[in-house]
Amino acid sequence: MSGANVVAGLSLDRLENISRHLDERYIRTGKFPGAVTLVARRGEIAWVKAQGLMDIERNKPARRDTVFRIYSMTKPVTSVAMMQLYEQGRFLLDDPVHKYIPSWKHLRVYDNGIYPNFITRPATTTMRIRDLFTHMSGLTYGFLCRSNVDAAYRELKLDGSRDLTLDKLIEQLAEMPLEFDPGTAWNYSVATDVLGYLVQLLSGQSLDDYFREHIFEPLGMRDTGFQVREDQMDRFAACYLYQPGDQMALQDDPETSRYRERPNFLAGGAGLVSTVDDYFRFAQALCQGGELDGHRIIGRKTLEFMRLNHLPGNQDLPGLSIGAFSETPYEGNGFGLGFSVKTDVAKSRTNGSVGEYGWGGLASTNFFIDPVEELVMVFMTQLIPSSSYPIREELRAMINGALV
Template sequence: MRTAEPSSKGVDPARLERIAGWMDRYVSERKFAGSSILIARDGAEIFFNSTGLRSVEQGLPFQRDTIVRLYSMTKPVTSVAVMMLAELGLFHLDAPVSDFIPAFNDMQALIPKAVRIDQTEPAPAPTLHQLLTHTSGLSYPFNPGVLPAAMDDADLLFRPDQGQLESLVGQVAALPLAFQPGTRWEYSVSIDILGRVVEIVAGQSLAQFFQSQIFDPLGIRDTAFRVPEGTGDRFASLYTPLAGDAMALNAAKGGDDTLRLVDKAGSSPFEQATLYSGGGGLVGTLDDYMRFAEMLRRKGAFRGERLLSPKTVEFMMRNHLPGDIASMGPQSFAEQPMVGTGFGLGGSVVLDPGRVHVPGSVGDFSWGGMASTFFWIDPVLDLSVVFLTQLSPSSSYPCRSELKALVHGALVE
């Protein structure tokens, strides 16, 4: 990506520097160990900054090529993979997932106000579209409710060291849905299920499909389902301010240490991954993810390589819900605002910045990860932003809304 002076792109350089000060403050207050950011406008890099440490214990700096756990920022990549196969006419989005994974035949859903996992009624198999939009009836173990509790008991979190994707998908299919498909929005493992659909339709592992069909064409070199060989010294440690499990949000309790180490290079499951989680399994770098984000902003193409048609990307970045997320009764953990925000295929879509209470444009497309990572694309302002850090959970601090305010505060044209 070429670089440009911020002022040539309608951005005030002095106001951009406020972002560096904000990042430094998060480090000095021991909220984040370290972080990095890359901002591009009109396809040109206008701002990069990194600060703090990727390993507090070893005193290693957080740098531009630091490798992080992307967690749910994997979901947009998997959604792109699904749409690449859809463009080939290999399926349509209203196809039931049972067409590809027979274990989803004869589904059950919990009855309204169920208090036990066996209080169910018949339900149709979720469609691919319902999986893409988190209206499938699936859930996550860290959400509140009967199904999440059962998933938690079975440890259905799709961690990189949990065997093979096919096995966990089968275990998910054996449980009832939290609600009838299409009736509510709930953040879920649905994109992991779609990762398995990609494997079945493409006849190769999700890792192989990502590498050959997405990463290689975009020039993405340090992003994968396991820390690439020879790059372990660049792999950041993961921290949490919680006293217990950094993912156990139902029982989250603050601890005495705001940067408690929970995963590090040399002993991380991401270094020996066997399960390719389309919902949260990727590790990667700042520049790699910017290439992916820019491909979406440029409507499917980057470096002369086209992954999707402009019409398909426009379709993905539209709101696919009847209204905003909040209107669909979500009971799940929220990484993003739900009021004034819709959901497309792979990310959220701003419907009304005023109702979101965060500066932005109608049509902003974004998503983040559990380790407080975040990206967004503003098609109105030709803006792409990628922010990386490593603190779980992402609900610990309002860093995403603060960052959007800082970036918009630097735009003068």
């Protein structure tokens, strides 16, 4: 293999498999509108490509600087923000949540019944801040459509209606039963929105101001935020919804999108928009131990701590999960403080390294960091839900296949 086609130990010819695969399998067949993919190693961007359309209705090609809704890829940003405050001694992971949210002192657990006539029992364990980071809090998400509790979340619009605020969310969750005793199971949930509330409480800043001052500005992430500015509008992608038979329907039109205004609800779990290069700067800072271009956002040791598997007994997700949904395959993956963490490569049935960590978003965006290979991948598209196609595993197969 000639050295001319190798960058940072990655074969560019083999990385072209990604663009071929996306084009033939997903874009030309109408499964995805378009995509932007970035692969970097040892701090160097080896390969980046924009393909297909960012807005089918207006026939606008995807660009490298396209602005995407990243949904749950907001969670690692919120988790880093919260751990910055941990480094300042503002809280401990074992602190009860009710130390900061007094109305949560006497939380109850669902027994049976349908909202508003729930039958509940007192929780036998105390919810700790670490349970919010690891999704072991007993909270849930309305969109999971699994239980009577998440049906109540949908009815009360706790996943982020226009009228919701962080204060209102905290108030209403105090009245809601938990799915299980905190610390006893894993369930994807609004827990990271609660962390966003705690960031505001502990820092005395609104979540958008805190992110901007402590993460986005230091890292030069000029295109990331809770709303799409007027000067970004021509780069803002449309979002699509999967339809049976491998079809798509428009879900959110950029021209009329709620992302054009600053939201009332600053969702630390799902609210940000970003670009492939902006999110790469965040991921690369993490890959380099918390620092990029002389700007440190988190301590090296703190980050090492965050990307350990924090599930009890070093279990993986199948051992603890009560729901079927996650932004990562379950087997061979544990969970750290804000990321999934690969614990067993063979068991995960997807190529990679032990210790690889990352997360994805509802509209099929995804990123991972492999500290062993110093490898970073950021993938952006806009198709809801992320479980429509196995693109994340396919990308890992192709990217790891390009290592020389």
